[in-house]
Amino acid sequence: MKLNQIIKSVFATTALLSSAAAVHAAEVEVLHYWTSGGEAKSVAELKKIMEAKGVTWKDFAVAGGAGENATTALKARVIAGSPPTAAQIKGPSIQEWGQEGVLANIDAAATAGKWDSLLPKVVSNTMKYQGHYVAAPVNVHRVNWLWINPEVLKKAGAKVPTTWPEFFDAADKIQKAGFIAVAQGGQPWQDATVFETVALGVGGADFYNKALVKLDPATLTGPTMVKTFDTLGKIKGYIDKDAPGRDWNLATAMVINGKAGMQFMGDWAKGEFTAAGKQPGKDFLCAPAPGTAKSYTYNIDSIAMFKVKNPDSQKAQLTLATAIMSPEFQEVFNLNKGSIPVRPDIPRTKFDSCAIESMDDMAASSKAGTLEPSMAHGMAVSSAVQGAMFDVVSKFMHSNMTSQAAVQALAKAAKTQ
Ligand code: GAL
Numbered sequence: 221m222k223l224n225q226i227i228k229s230v231f232a233t234t235a236l237l238s239s240a241a242a243v244h245a246a247e248v249e250v251l252h253y254w255t256s257g258g259e260a261k262s263v264a265e266l267k268k269i270m271e272a273k274g275v276t277w278k279d280f281a282v283a284g285g286a287g288e289n290a291t292t293a294l295k296a297r298v299i300a301g302s303p304p305t306a307a308q309i310k311g312p313s314i315q316e317w318g319q320e321g322v323l324a325n326i327d328a329a330a331t332a333g334k335w336d337s338l339l340p341k342v343v344s345n346t347m348k349y350q351g352h353y354v355a356a357p358v359n360v361h362r363v364n365w366l367w368i369n370p371e372v373l374k375k376a377g378a379k380v381p382t383t384w385p386e387f388f389d390a391a392d393k394i395q396k397a398g399f400i401a402v403a404q405g406g407q408p409w410q411d412a413t414v415f416e417t418v419a420l421g422v423g424g425a426d427f428y429n430k431a432l433v434k435l436d437p438a439t440l441t442g443p444t445m446v447k448t449f450d451t452l453g454k455i456k457g458y459i460d461k462d463a464p465g466r467d468w469n470l471a472t473a474m475v476i477n478g479k480a481g482m483q484f485m486g487d488w489a490k491g492e493f494t495a496a497g498k499q500p501g502k503d504f505l506c507a508p509a510p511g512t513a514k515s516y517t518y519n520i521d522s523i524a525m526f527k528v529k530n531p532d533s534q535k536a537q538l539t540l541a542t543a544i545m546s547p548e549f550q551e552v553f554n555l556n557k558g559s560i561p562v563r564p565d566i567p568r569t570k571f572d573s574c575a576i577e578s579m580d581d582m583a584a585s586s587k588a589g590t591l592e593p594s595m596a597h598g599m600a601v602s603s604a605v606q607g608a609m610f611d612v613v614s615k616f617m618h619s620n621m622t623s624q625a626a627v628q629a630l631a632k633a634a635k636t637q
Contacts, residue, residue, distance in 0.1 A: 246274055246275050246532055246535070246536050247275065247276040247277075247278055247305075247533070248270065248277060248278065248305045248306055248533075248536050248537065248539075248540050249280050249305045249306070250266075250278070250280060250304060250305065250306045250307070250308075250540075251280040251290060251293065251294055251306070251307035251308060252280070252281055252282075252290065252308040252523075253282050253283065253284055253285070253286075253287045253290040253308060254281070255281050255282075255283040256285075256467075256468075256469035256492060257491070257492055257495040257496070258469075258488065258491020258492045258493075258495040258556060258557060258558060259491060259557065261491070261495055261556045262553050262554075262556040263553075265549065265552045265553050265556060266553060267279070269546070269548065269549055270539070270540060270543055273539055273543065275539055275540070278305075280307075285405070285468045285469075286409035286410075286596075286597065286598075287308065287598075288407070288409065290307075291313075291603075294307050294309075298320070298322060298526075303527075305525065305533060305536065305537060306523050306524065306525050306526065306537065306540055307524055307526065308522070308523055309522065309523075310346070310355075310520060310521055310597075311520070311593065311597075311598040311599040311600070312599075312600075312601065312602055313598055313603055314349060314354060314522070314524055316602070316603060317524060318349030321527075322526055322527055323349055323354035323355075323524055323526060323527065324354060324525040324526060324527045324534070324537060325352045325353070326353045326354060326355075326356065326537060326538060326541045327352050327353050329353070329356070329538040329541035329542045330347075330541070332542070333542055335347075335353065338563055338564075338565070339357065339562065339563070340564070343357050343360075346522070346599075347522060353541075354525060355522040355523060355524035355525065356522060356523050356525075356540070356541040356544040356545055357520055357521070357522045357544070357545070358522055358544055358553065359520065359521050359550075359553065359554050359557060359559035359560065359561065359562055360518055360519070360520055360560050360561075360562055361486045361488060361520070361521065361557075361559040361597070362486060362516055362517065362560075362578045363413060363417065363486040363517040363518070363519050363594045363596065363597060364417045364420055364421070364508055364509045364512040364515065364517045365484070365485065365486060365487055365489070365506050365507070365508065365509060365574075366387075366482055366483070366484055366506075366507050366508070367472065367483045367484075367485060367489050367490075367493070367504060367506060368380060368481065368482050368504065368505040368506075368507060369476070369478050369480070369481055369482075369504060370502075370503075370504070370505050371478055372397075372399050372475075372480070373390070373394070373505075375397055375399075376390070376394040376397035376399065376481065377393055378393040378394055380505060382507070382508075382510060382511075382513065383510050383511060384421065384422065384510045384511060386510065387510045388454065390482070391455075391481075391482070394481035394482070395458060399478075399481050400458075400459075400460045400474060400479060400480040401458035401459075401480070402455060402458040402459050402480065402482055402483065402484070403475050403479075403483040404459040404460075404463045404466070404471055404484075405465075405466040405468045405471040406463055406464040406465040406466045407468075408610040408614040409596055409597075409610060410468055411610075411613045411616075412595065412596035412606075412610050412613050413486065413596045414452065414455065414484045415448070415452055415613045416428070416517060416594060416595050416596050417509045417517070418451050418455070419431060419448045420511070420515055421510045421511030422444060422447050422448045422451055422511065423444040423448060424511075424590075425514075425589070425590035425591075425592055427444050429592055431444075431445060432600055433592065433593060433600045435601065435634040435635075437631050440627060440630050440631040440634055441627045441628060441630075442627075445627045445630065446623045446624065446627055447623075449623035449626045449627065450623050452616065452617070453623065456617060460480075464618070468489070469492050471483055471485070472489045473496075475489075475504065476492065476493060476496050476498060476503075484509060486597065487574065487575075488557060488559070489558065490506065490574055490575075491556060492558075493558075494555075494556065494558065500572045500574045506573075506574035506577070514584070514588065514590055515590035515591070515592065516578075516582050516586075516591050516592070517592050517594045518582070518592070518594060518599065519593075519597035519599055520562065521559070523541075525537045547563065547565070550562065550563050551567075551570065554571075554575070555570055555571065558574075558575075559575075560575050560578050560579050595609065596610075602636075604636045604637060605633065605634055607636070608632075608633035608634075608636040611633065612629040612630050612633050613626075615629070
């Protein structure tokens with residue numbers, strides 16, 4: 221029996237009963253993977269808001285960037301017939317879980333909160349399964365950022381790169397000055413984050429869309445994708461030998477403490493700088509990755525609700541969904557997380573220059589048709605295709621696979637069912 225069939229049959233018979241029994245009245249058990257410094261501070265704000273509303277927060281944190289471990293833990297809990305009340309799930313995965321019949325309808329919270337009129341369509345559609353809200357959106361992260369230590373840049377005599385030749389020039393200078401040029405970690409999702417950013421920078425938003433959203437075979441194997449891998453291959457030469465196994469936030473810490481000059485990472489990295497008391501424009505710089513100033517890869521975090529039988533638990537789910545969309549939460553969470561509110565009506569006053577740039581660039585790229593879902597962060601393709609693409613990129617990063625072989629393997633990965 222396939223995993224999804226197992227989930228279906230087990231859930232149908234036991235889940236409603238056991239999850240109702242496991243969770244007490246007015247309690248939410250929330251599965252998430254926000255465990256780094258900035259992430260933990262952010263999620264603590266949601267806990268505070270829920271507890272102020274009289275709902276007990278049962279933390280189900282599973283460490284591991286981008287949620288790979290959390291997904292495994294979630295599958296195990298659903299198969300065991302006791303899903304958590306809510307879980308951090310996003311993008312097309314919401315549809316995949318919806319198809320299993322395990323997600324709860326939270327239309328009551330959405331209707332009362334006027335979500336349909338508040339949220340951009342691209343967001344509200346993702347939060348719905350078969351026309352009904354099953355998840356609450358938390359934020360918008362921009363993925364195509366380059367994080368820079370300005371002190372390292374200055375010591376190296378380099379400037380903020382806006383093109384790939386400028387990037388390699390800066391990387392050379394940083395390396396010559398005795399620093400690590402590119403701080404990189406070791407998990408496949410981190411390699412995929414750099415890969416998609418390079419694809420966007422080398423080929424532009426149309427190319428990105430055809431290749432990594434529409435999965436067009438000719439684009440996946442064409443010369444621009446070859447050039448993408450060539451560029452990615454060149455970046456390898458600027459990463460230190462200890463990168464394998466390193467967590468993303470430890471790579472960010474290398475930029476924070478001046479060991480490394482630059483890191484390609486989404487703006488959850490800013491949460492780490494902020495948690496370390498650093499100021500944008502002074503202690504660190506955020507710049508769109510080379511060649512990507514006019515485009516924007518988005519990553520929307522959301523909390524999906526699982527079916528529970530106990531009426532108190534159902535009420536607590538609606539309280540959680542309402543809290544997530546509240547202006548109070550949207551502001552405080554995103555100030556800590558590095559992302560921007562998903563509601564466009566939140567005052568900008570408390571947000572820093574990187575967040576303001578993200579807000580402006582998102583609006584501009586949405587108008588220009590260069591706003592694209594992140595493949596590496598579960599926004600663009602099914603989890604099966606994403607996993608197969610991760611394998612290819614990771615193999616390319618950690619072997620001497622050629623760009624030609626990589627594009628062929630990528631096109632094959634795109635066909636994964
Ligand atoms: C992303 C997620 C972010 C952040 C990051 C590192 O996929 O959307 O919220 O947590 O992974 O774990």
